[in-house]
Amino acid sequence: MSERRGWVSFVGSGPGDPDLLTVRATELIRAADVVVIETPDQADLIRSLRTDDVEVIDGGFGDDGQPLPNAARAKAVVKAAKRGLRVVRLIVGDPFLYASGPEEAQACAKAEIGFEIVPGVSSVHAVPAYAGIPLTTKDHREITVITCGEKVEWSRYADDRTLVLLSGVSVIGDIAADLIAAGRPATTPVSMTRVGTTSEQSTVTSTLEHIAAEARAARMTAPAVIVIGQVVSLRDTLSWFETKPLFGWRVLVPRTKEQAPALSAKLRGLGAVPEEVPTISVEPPRNPLQMDKAVRGLVEGRYEWVAFTSANAVRAVREKFDEYGLDARAFSGLKIAAVGDKTASTLLDWGLRADLVPDSENQSAVGLLDVFPEFDEQLDPINRILLPRADIATDTLIAGLVELGWECDDVTAYRTVRAAPPPAPTRDAIKTGKFDAVLFTSSSTVRNLVGIAGKPHPSTVIAVIGPATAQTCEEHGLRVDVMSPEPSVEALTEALADFGASRRLAMIEQGLPVTKPSERKPTSRRRAASS
Known part of the structure; x- marks a missing residue:
């Protein structure tokens, strides 16, 4: 009987948004015996796709907490494959684009282990797209991608081509100065987008002359993708992700374990960050x-x-x-x-x-x-x-x-x-206003949440599915901000989205920065009894 030979699939996990994972990648993760990851987010991704236990190997950091070099990752992949297992090596973005895929694949070839490459969505183009910035237009067709970790001859890029910079956050001031010295106009538009494609995405737009100061003021940190060129000016009309009605809102979902995932999926589609806290056990x-x-x-x-x-x-x-x-x-x-x-x-x-x-x-x-x-x-x-x-x-x-x-x-x-109380950090977040909104889908969810975690902070937007639930909120001293026009999860999430969109528009019309409810604490407690 011949020995079973292992197989390695180098799979691109995309830039951060789990919905950008390819169909092929999903199939391989679900069928894998071993998955070698490089970030904690990838472990969460695996848990969302697998209901069974699968061996997960951390290829990002060693036992000493230090990042593993490419050679060490390759060794872990080859070792797992030599056990005759189906190995998925998850790589952020695309395995063959600014990643360690080529080196690790060569190690497999040297060990005579079969492998395949499953391309992923790269942050090079995905992050600008999520920021509403096209890298090419009919008037701007040339792109250059530059990794800023090594010495770059910036004088070579004095023309008007679009530049996409990786690993450039800490040196953007020097880069901008070099490009201006090389002949690029100081008014050339620049964008910097951090943790792109995730609900924490934030973008600063400026010019070569001012980008360093404005990036510092916005506390921009890595990982971030920088785009330099006239295409950045299109963000004003093409921004679609960061303008979602509930973008970045941390929304509490107090439902049963069976019901919460469907509601959370709808909220994520609106840009929110849902956090499920079961309050009812069936x-x-x-x-x-x-x-x-x-x-x-x-x-x-x-x-x-x-x-x-x-x-x-x-x-x-x-x-x-x-x-x-x-x-x-x-x-x-x-x-x-x-x-x-x-x-x-x-x-x-x-x-x-x-x-x-x-x-x-x-x-x-x-x-x-x-x-x-x-x-x-x-x-x-x-x-x-x-x-x-x-x-x-x-x-x-x-x-x-x-x-x-x-x-x-x-x-x-x-x-x-009534379900068990949530962890202490969640209870603290509920009471201190770290949640932007909470959705109540029944009177029992109101009673049970208050019972196991306490009352939501006055700054938290409270949305309810109908009049009976609203009455229960008022009985517990909570003022209702949003009521669904009909008793369904779809209508409730749409009503909250309408509230968020109206709130955003009002801030823009008043010339105010767009903030989340958790960022604008009232000076007095907001309760039904005082209204």
Whole structure:
């Protein structure tokens, strides 16, 4: 039996934004036996793509905390491959562009280990693009990329070509002076963008004459990409990333572990930095016998309707079905109601289509009652409805259905319990106003967040999904800044985005610098009781 030979994939992980990872790169990371990384962010990237344990080797720093030389990284890669493993070597940006990929690939070739190169998005062009600066236009087609770590003959670049500088932050003053001395106009536009493509990106635009002073004033530090040339002037009209409505906002997402990722993804698309703090844990009912009896009754034809008031209720019933070896066919002949589109979508994932869903304007228990039919002895052979719900559900729906002539089996399908408190730094950030906004998607998230972490600081923008949640905020002394026009996560995030956009526009119109809520602390506590 021949010995299994290892294989190395040199994969570009892009400039920072995880969404810029290529499809091929994603496939290889998910299939790898070993991943050799060079930055902590890459470890986070792996965790977001893998639910299983995978061996991760730190190729960025040694045991002494010092950066590893290229030869040491190459040795780690070759050693892993010689164990007959599929190795992914993650390299920031592109493996063959201003990176150590060529040297490490040569080491593999010397050791007779097969390898492949998976190009990645390079910061050379990605960072300027995220800053709204095109490197070429119809009038400016020539680009030169320069690494500033070594001595550069700046007199060679006195023409009007576009320059992209790497590792030039600390010496930008000297560079600018040399270019001016070589003949470049002192008014030549310059941009400096640090940690580009991430939510911490910041850009300074100036001229050769003033860039050093303005970069110091803005406290610009590496890593940063510098662009010199007339193309920089297009940023005024083409800036798209840093002008997102929630750009750089640190937003608290207090939801269940199952619900938070979808909301966080929407916030990231708006430029925010979501931080998930579970406040609710969904647990099975203390007494499962009630659910067991309900499922038997459903299978035996005891009910005319099953009304689902949440996606969690759908999941709870599905888990009970799996436990009994049943599937969606057991719903044959039953009518199904869903309180909203999200619940209906969860049903559809199970292969069930809801017969009744309220209009998008009022997807709530009241909205479901508005469209629910009265019991008709001639048309309805059975007058009983199954309601699998949370243990803390209100009686509004049951009371309304009884008025319509129905009998209801209100069954506890799951419990919502308060989650464990978040880490101390998160609790401190909540209380001291380091979060720019918090999104409350239910009254229970308000109560539980206050219970496990304390009240959000007055400077924090509070956005709620509907009137009931707003009332709970007011009961806890919190003033609501944003209310969703309809009870959905999509509408809530859009409402917060509209708030952020309006706030940004108002600052610009007043000639003020655009700041985040966490950067503008009020002098007095903002509470409902004082408003």
